Each structure stands twice: as structure tokens, then as C-alpha cells.
Amino acid sequence: MTKYILVAGGAGYIGSHAVRKLKLEGYTPVVFDNLSTGHIQSVEEEIFFEGDVRNESDLDLVFSSYKIDAVMHFCANSLVGESMEKPELYFDNNVMGGLQLLKSMLKHNVKYIIFSSTCATYGEPEIVPITEKEKQLPTNPYGESKLMFEKMLKWFDICHGFKSVCLRYFNASGADDEGVIGEDHNPESHLIPIVFQVANGQRDYISVFGADYPTPDGTCVRDYIHVYDLAKAHILALKYLFAGNDSDAFNLGSGDGYSVHEIIANVEKQVGHPIGKKMTDRRAGDPAVLIGSSEKIREKLGWEPSYNLENIIKTANKWHSTNPDGYV
Numbered sequence: 114m115t116k117y118i119l120v121a122g123g124a125g126y127i128g129s130h131a132v133r134k135l136k137l138e139g140y141t142p143v144v145f146d147n148l149s150t151g152h153i154q155s156v157e158e159e160i161f162f163e164g165d166v167r168n169e170s171d172l173d174l175v176f177s178s179y180k181i182d183a184v185m186h187f188c189a190n191s192l193v194g195e196s197m198e199k200p201e202l203y204f205d206n207n208v209m210g211g212l213q214l215l216k217s218m219l220k221h222n223v224k225y226i227i228f229s230s231t232c233a234t235y236g237e238p239e240i241v242p243i244t245e246k247e248k249q250l251p252t253n254p255y256g257e258s259k260l261m262f263e264k265m266l267k268w269f270d271i272c273h274g275f276k277s278v279c280l281r282y283f284n285a286s287g288a289d290d291e292g293v294i295g296e297d298h299n300p301e302s303h304l305i306p307i308v309f310q311v312a313n314g315q316r317d318y319i320s321v322f323g324a325d326y327p328t329p330d331g332t333c334v335r336d337y338i339h340v341y342d343l344a345k346a347h348i349l350a351l352k353y354l355f356a357g358n359d360s361d362a363f364n365l366g367s368g369d370g371y372s373v374h375e376i377i378a379n380v381e382k383q384v385g386h387p388i389g390k391k392m393t394d395r396r397a398g399d400p401a402v403l404i405g406s407s408e409k410i411r412e413k414l415g416w417e418p419s420y421n422l423e424n425i426i427k428t429a430n431k432w433h434s435t436n437p438d439g440y441v
Contacts, residue, residue, distance in 0.1 A: 116183070119223075124155055125151040134347070144160060146164075166211070169217060176223065184226045185226075190202055237250070243403070245362055333399055336370050342416075343365055367418055369404065
């Protein structure tokens with residue numbers, strides 16, 4: 114029997130890749146997106162509802178149209194720098210929008226949810242690689258808004274029997290192997306696509322925010338995970354909940370970290386020419402090092418990443434070289 118999975122934010126970067134994985138696994142994704150940052154071209158063959166997660170009537174239409182078995186929740190504003198400038202936007206969309214989604218799920222008796230959380234809930238970690246036992250002390254409103262929703266899920270479980278899996282991503286990266294869908298934000302804020310914009314002549318240089326961090330080369334270090342490895346974790350989490358397991362939270366990290374300079378060097382190797390860069394001041398709210406331990410999700414869900422950094426860069430190059438303007 115077909116299981117319908119509501120993919121809230123399913124036209125976005127990670128959501129659209131999750132939609133493709135769901136179909137491959139035999140599920141029927143129902144995409145819900147307001148298209149503020151998502152792209153209809155990435156899901157044009159899917160069941161699609163345009164709407165806002167903060168709007169009860171928009172959600173009622175979806176839940177009334179299909180018998181939804183579970184929800185994957187990707188809807189969010191997700192720029193650290195912007196969250197420091199406009200915290201009200203992040204609490205409105207990420208917290209209040211999330212609450213409305215839970216209320217609609219409660220109304221329509223849907224009690225399984227996979228949440229797209231973030232390593233930003235940890236803030237400046239005391240121990241690296243970060244495990245799920247690390248204190249969650251966000252250093253920016255984006256991370257705080259995600260942590261607030263995680264706490265709401267805990268109480269919806271205690272009070273209403275909701276079962277959830279929170280997946281705390283590290284840096285989502287890469288693209289579809291065939292270059293059919295990929296990363297396209299406006300404005301672009303993620304490191305790897307910005308480096309490719311420079312490589313493709315769309316920017317003169319990349320700004321490197323801070324060269325005085327306590328890292329080997331002075332630039333921020335991050336843990337990069339391919340977007341399909343993230344999508345695979347969502348499928349495993351879904352099966353975990355359908356099997357009757359308790360709510361839980363898992364990191365999605367490789368355990369390896371790469372600095373900004375190292376990412377630029379890897380892209381230079383891929384494209385075969387130097388890439389311009391300009392050093393500038395640190396951004397507010399940026400931790401120096403974020404590397405995640407994935408030991409728990411490997412042990413409990415059997416997740417293993419399939420892409421290393423070289424393959425991540427390779428798939429990103431295919432997408433950006435064949436779609437330099439993104440979705441058009």
C-alpha cells in the first residue's frame with residue numbers, strides 16, 4: 114500500500130533530493146513549498162501544493178487531499194548571517210511555522226515527523242567531533258530557532274505521542290550525479306557553489322570571512338555531507354519510525370573537517386585553474402570548527418555516507434558547469 118510522505122519545503126535544495134530518494138524507495142512524496150527559495154523545476158513531475166507552512170488553510174488543503182503517513186520538514190530560513198540581522202524572520206518562519214505544522218498534523222492525526230535540524234544548535238562545541246551528547250548552546254538565531262523546534266517535538270511526543278527524528282546536518286553539499294537537480298540559492302550563501310561561481314566567471318572573487326580562527330590555516334573548518342547522503346538518512350529515519358521506535362536525534366557528519374582554503378583548493382583542482390579570493394572580516398555568529406560524529410546514526414540506523422569530498426566537488430562541478438544560472 115502506498116505511503117504518502119508530505120515533504121514540507123520539498124522544492125528546496127535538500128528537500129528536492131529527498132523527494133527523488135523517496136520515489137526510488139517506493140514512497141509517494143507530496144511536495145509543499147511556498148517557492149520563496151525553492152524551485153518548481155526541481156519537482157515539476159511531483160504532486161505539488163504551493164503554500165506557506167505558517168498558513169493553516171494551506172496545510173489543511175494538503176492533509177485533506179491525501180492520507181499523509183508522515184512528514185519530512187525542510188521549511189526554514191537558514192542563513193546564519195541574515196539571522197543575526199533579522200532574528201524576527203527566523204523565529205516567525207522556523208518556530209511559528211513549525212508550530213503551525215505540528216498543530217495541523219495533530220488536527221489530521223499524523224504523528225510521524227523527520228525534522229531537518231542543524232549542527233548550529235551546538236554553537237561553539239567544547240569537544241570535536243561533536244556527538245549528540247554535546248551541550249546545545251546556539252550562537253545565532255538560526256541555530257536557536259532550530260533548537261526551539263527540537264524542544265517542541267519533545268513535548269509533542271510527551272503530550273501527544275508524536276514520534277520524531279531530528280537530523281542535525283553539518284554542511285549539505287554536492288548535487289545530483291546526473292546534474293538534473295542541484296544547489297541554486299538567490300543570493301547564494303554556501304561556500305562550494307560560490308567558489309564555482311567564481312570558477313565560472315560569474316564573480317570576480319570569493320570573500321573569505323576571517324583568517325584568524327584557531328584552525329590550522331586560520332579559516333573556518335566545516336564537515337561536508339553530500340545532499341544524497343542526507344536524503345538517504347531521511348529514508349532510514351522514516352523506516353525507523355514506521356518500525357515503532359522511539360523519538361531520537363542524530364548528527365549527520367562525516368567526522369572530517371575542511372577549511373575554507375582547502376575547499377577552494379579542491380575546486381581549483383577540479384576546474385584546473387586558480388580561483389580569486391579576498392580576505393575579509395569574520396561574520397558574526399560563525400563558530401571556528403564544526404565537525405560531527407556520525408557514530409550514533411551508523412550504529413542505530415545503519416547509515417553510511419557514500420560520497421567523499423572529491424565526489425562532492427565533482428557532482429557540484431557537473432551541476433554548476435551545465436547549469437551556471439541555476440534553474441531557469
